[in-house]
Amino acid sequence: MPAESPRSYDWADIGLAAAAALAVAIALYLLAVPGGLVVGGTLGGGAVALLRNREIRLPQLVRNAIQIMVGVMVGTRVTPDMVADLPRYIGPAAVATVALVGGGVLFARALHRHATMPPWIIMATCPGALEALVAVAVERREGAVEVSLFHLIRIILVVLSVPLLLLLV
Amino acid sequence: MLIAAVLVATVVGWTAQRLRVPGGMLVGAMIGAAGVALVSGREIPAPPPVSIGVFAAVGLTTGLLVTRDRLRRLAPLAGPAIASAMFLILLGVLVGYVLTMTTDIPWSVAALATSPGALSVMSAVALEQGDDSALIVFFHVVRVILVVLLVPVILLVRPRDAR
Numbered sequence: 233m234p235a236e237s238p239r240s241y242d243w244a245d246i247g248l249a250a251a252a253a254l255a256v257a258i259a260l261y262l263l264a265v266p267g268g269l270v271v272g273g274t275l276g277g278g279a280v281a282l283l284r285n286r287e288i289r290l291p292q293l294v295r296n297a298i299q300i301m302v303g304v305m306v307g308t309r310v311t312p313d314m315v316a317d318l319p320r321y322i323g324p325a326a327v328a329t330v331a332l333v334g335g336g337v338l339f340a341r342a343l344h345r346h347a348t349m350p351p352w353i354i355m356a357t358c359p360g361a362l363e364a365l366v367a368v369a370v371e372r373r374e375g376a377v378e379v380s381l382f383h384l385i386r387i388i389l390v391v392l393s394v395p396l397l398l399l400l401v
Numbered sequence: 402m403l404i405a406a407v408l409v410a411t412v413v414g415w416t417a418q419r420l421r422v423p424g425g426m427l428v429g430a431m432i433g434a435a436g437v438a439l440v441s442g443r444e445i446p447a448p449p450p451v452s453i454g455v456f457a458a459v460g461l462t463t464g465l466l467v468t469r470d471r472l473r474r475l476a477p478l479a480g481p482a483i484a485s486a487m488f489l490i491l492l493g494v495l496v497g498y499v500l501t502m503t504t505d506i507p508w509s510v511a512a513l514a515t516s517p518g519a520l521s522v523m524s525a526v527a528l529e530q531g532d533d534s535a536l537i538v539f540f541h542v543v544r545v546i547l548v549v550l551l552v553p554v555i556l557l558v559r560p561r562d563a564r
Contacts (some may be wrong), residue, residue: 249465249475249488250457250458250461253457253458253460254453254454255462257453257456257457257460258453258457261453262467266501266530267451267526267529267530268456268476268529269453269456269457269460269525269529270456270459270460270461270522270525270526270529272458272460273456273457273458273459273460273461273463273464274461274464275460275464276461277459277460277461277462277463277464277465278463278464278465278466278467279464280464281465281466281467282467282468282469282472283470285468285469286468287465287468287470287529288465288526290461290462290465290564291430291464292564295427295462295483296414296415296418298458298459298462298521299414299426299430299521300407300410300411300414300426300427300430301407301430301447301451301455301458302427302430302431302455302459302521302524302525302528303410303414303426303427303428303430303431303432303433303524304406304407304410304430304431304432304434304436304447305411305434305447305452305455305526305528305534306431306435306509306524306527306534306535306538307406307430307432307433307434307435307436307437307438308403308406308434308435308437308438308445308446308447308490308504309438309444309446309528309533309534309535310431310434310435310438310439310535311438311439312439313440314533314535314536315435317536318535318536318539321506321536321539321540322543323546324500324504324506324540325514325539325540325543325546326467327500328493328496328497328500328514328515328540328544329543329544329547330491330547330551331496331546331550331557332492332493332496332515332544333547335488335489335492336428336485336489336517337555337558339484339485339488339489340485340559343481343484343485346412347481349481351559353481353557354556354558355481355552355555355556356485357485357488357489358508358548358555359489359493359517359518359544359547359548360517360518360520360541360544361545361548361549361552363425364423364548364549365548365552368435368556377474378478380420380483381471381478382478382482382485382486383477383484383518384443384466384467384471384475384483385475385479385482385483385485385486386420386485386486386489386517386518387463387466387518387519387522388463388466388467388481388492389483389486389487389518390486390490390516390517390518390519390522390523391463391522393490393516394522394526397490397494397512397513398493398512398526399532400494400508400512401508401509401512401530
């Protein structure tokens with residue numbers, strides 16, 4: 233059966249997860265939780281995934297559609313003034329990234345020193361680019377699963393930290 | 402006009418993904434939709450039910466990553482993984498604060514822009530909050546591209562006995 237055949241997906245589970253995500257998202261939104269729609273979607277979907285005790289995969293087409301709609305919603309807010317302004321933010325964005333990457337490297341070295349972590353730790357503590365880093369780990373045969381699990385935790389904690397982060401704003 | 406933006410966004414997003422641009426589908430779609438918005442010269446708001454559905458769907462894609470099997474495999478690594486993530490999140494807050502102090506980027510934007518991750522999540526949160534979502538996405542795109550470019554350097558600075 234081809235991987236992307238509609239029959240290769242459990243549509244009942246997908247429907248259940250989507251309904252739970254929407255319900256929790258709307259509940260948190262109504263409760264005025266900062267970032268409630270995204271955080272609620274994560275909690276609702278995650279709860280169903282844990283309760284069903286199996287991986288619920290969304291079709292690539294659906295994942296692409298979500299990415300496209302986020303892109304559309306951001307893109308349609310772009311104004312000529314914003315476009316003119318963006319180049320001057322390349323420096324701050326690059327400095328911020330280098331600081332995060334540098335911090336990740338230092339943290340990996342500290343973990344290695346105190347807990348004798350294996351070589352893949354340096355890829356696990358990077359701030360992003362999950363797919364590229366897992367590809368490198370696979371190529372080097374160094375803890376691809378562990379690297380992806382570290383990044384999974386990073387993404388989940390980033391989502392869960394959003395309400396707290398927005399309270400600081 | 403929204404339909405035209407979605408169509409152009411789909412084409413540009415698909416092309417960017419085929420060209421292996423990091424975050425290509427989202428970034429390409431954003432560029433395509435921005436093109437339509439700039440040419441039309443007006444805002445093209447998505448209807449609120451669409452926005453709510455998209456934000457919840459972004460959360461759903463993250464939530465579905467959590468399975469019992471993954472949590473079981475993660476158990477022995479949980480301490481370092483959580484510590485690492487918390488460190489990066491706090492470092493992001495600190496970097497955001499420094500940017501706010503040293504540039505004209507407001508704290509509400511910097512806090513989300515310097516978060517260590519999740520391009521689609523942070524884009525959706527920025528939209529939900531009504532912040533300068535384009536600038537926040539720009540920071541995250543730079544982050545993803547730079548991390549990819551820095552991978553060879555990162556591998557070079559691994560702990561000596563771990564090579």
